[in-house]
Structure formats: C-alpha cells, structure tokens
Amino acid sequence: MAYDMSDTSQVKRTTEAGTMDPNANLFALGLSYATGVGADLDYVEAHKWFNIAAMRGDDEAKLRRQELTAMMTQSQISAAQRAAREWLQRTAN
Template sequence: MARFEFSAEDVVDGSAQHGGADALFQLGLMYCAGRDVDVDLVEAHKWFNLAALRGNDEAKAYRLELSREMTKKQIAAAQKSAREWLRCH
C-alpha cells in the first residue's frame, strides 16, 4: 500500500482551498496529530467538520471522537471558524 506524505503547506496550497473533502480531512489529521503544525483540537475539529460536510465519512468519526475531548466553548469556536471558512471559500 502506498503512503502519502503531506505538509501543511501542500494541503493548504492544494485542493483544500477548493474544498476537496480528502484534503480537508488531511488538514484535520495534521492538526489532530501535530504533524507539521502544533496540535490544535479546535483547528482539527474545524477541518474534520468541513470534510464531513463535503462527504468524508471518516471525518465524521474523527470529529465525534475529538468532540469528546473538547469543551463546549472549544467546539463552538471550531464551528464558528468552519462557518467563516465556508463564507470565504
């Protein structure tokens, strides 16, 4: 099986700007795991939420798992950030 390596810049510069579900999911993974970026659960939730909205079922599961570790305030911040991203993209 092939393994793909993405940096934050690759994903942001690539199809995530155009709303590709898989690229949005990769951003969520990067922020969740701290790969090339600092761990940020709010950002991870935001990207998983956006990927889920675009049809990535795996993102739904990750978003649910993350939400169990977050406060209501953090979740609200992630949702607000996702709405702002949608407005611009």
C-alpha cells in the first residue's frame, strides 16, 4: 500500500493513552524532508529520520521508510543509513 507523502496529518500523533508519541518528532522530521514542507525536500534526510523512528518501534515510520527506499538509489540509501548510524552514535554519548 502506497502512502501519500503529502499527508502531514500524522505529524501530531498521540498514543492510545492520549499522550504525545515519543517518536513523533523523529517521524515529523522525516515527513518534513519527505514532503518538502517545513524543510527542503531531501530523501536521504527523510530516510534517516524515518529509519531512526523505525528503530525505536514506530510502525508508520517503517512504512514511510519502505516507500522512500523504492524511490531512492542504492547510494542514497547507503548515505541515509550511514547518517542514521552517525546520529545514533553522537546522541548515545
């Protein structure tokens, strides 16, 4: 199932308990870069943020990342994965 990357309604997601989804900011960054709304259109950055959110259990981010992967070159995917690893290493310290 393809997702409409122009649909930014997912940015302010909440959990079932009504609290802010802790991965929503990561997802929102990915969505901004994927759509060019609020940030320059950049699939590598979008993939990076969706990847980080997905690694933290965000199922919607997994789906969006998968859709982006189909639109990207292998070189872009590798760059996004490298950027995600670097970000995770920097923030782990």
